[in-house]
Amino acid sequence: xxxxxxxxxHVAHLIVAEAAADALGVAVRFLPAREQPFKRAAHxxxxxxxxxxxxxxxxxxxxxxVERVELGLPTPSYTVRTLRALSERASGKGNxxxxxxxxxxxxxxxxxxxxxxxxxxxxxVVFARPGASVVRHPLIARVIPVPSIDVSATQVRERVKQxxxxxxxxxxxxxxxxxxxxxxx
Numbered sequence: 436x437x438x439x440x441x442x443x444x445h446v447a448h449l450i451v452a453e454a455a456a457d458a459l460g461v462a463v464r465f466l467p468a469r470e471q472p473f474k475r476a477a478h479x480x481x482x483x484x485x486x487x488x489x490x491x492x493x494x495x496x497x498x499x500x501v502e503r504v505e506l507g508l509p510t511p512s513y514t515v516r517t518l519r520a521l522s523e524r525a526s527g528k529g530n531x532x533x534x535x536x537x538x539x540x541x542x543x544x545x546x547x548x549x550x551x552x553x554x555x556x557x558x559x560v561v562f563a564r565p566g567a568s569v570v571r572h573p574l575i576a577r578v579i580p581v582p583s584i585d586v587s588a589t590q591v592r593e594r595v596k597q598x599x600x601x602x603x604x605x606x607x608x609x610x611x612x613x614x615x616x617x618x619x620x
Contacts, residue, residue, distance in 0.1 A: 491608035595619035
């Protein structure tokens with residue numbers, strides 16, 4: 436599970452997911468947050484639009500999928516609540532989840548809602564770009580390296596706002612969706 440705002444999804448998100456799928460030998464499901472507790476004011480596209488853009492971005496890659504469970508849960512989006520909902524839905528299937536976190540999100544781990552419940556629900560794996568430091572935390576089961584690429588959703592939104600190209604920063608289908616829906620202007 437790779438959670439986040441994905442406002443919008445961009446190539447660095449996809450590169451990280453692909454690297455995690457390689458390193459862990461699993462399929463990666465993107466979990467778009469309905470309302471991220473640490474970024475409440477930052478969401479510009481609706482949760483449904485962000486999930487739609489993710490669907491477009493992962494089309495054709497059998498190792499990547501989108502999980503929309505948070506869109507139906509109360510706000511704010513707490514990871515523990517989401518993992519419980521996934522566990523209830525998959526009851527009896529014996530699923531064990533892996534939660535992918537960036538090194539930046541891992542720094543806030545101690546402040547998460549009901550963080551002490553995480554170990555019963557998922558293994559926490561942190562991905563780190565070259566040169567990035569990863570905080571030590573007893574809940575972090577593993578750290579995996581991922582390629583470094585300097586692209587951020589903030590950067591993409593700002594370029595759209597300025598009328599600049601976002602070609603190659605987001606998948607073409609996402610770029611077209613942003614233009615069609617007039618997002619980030």
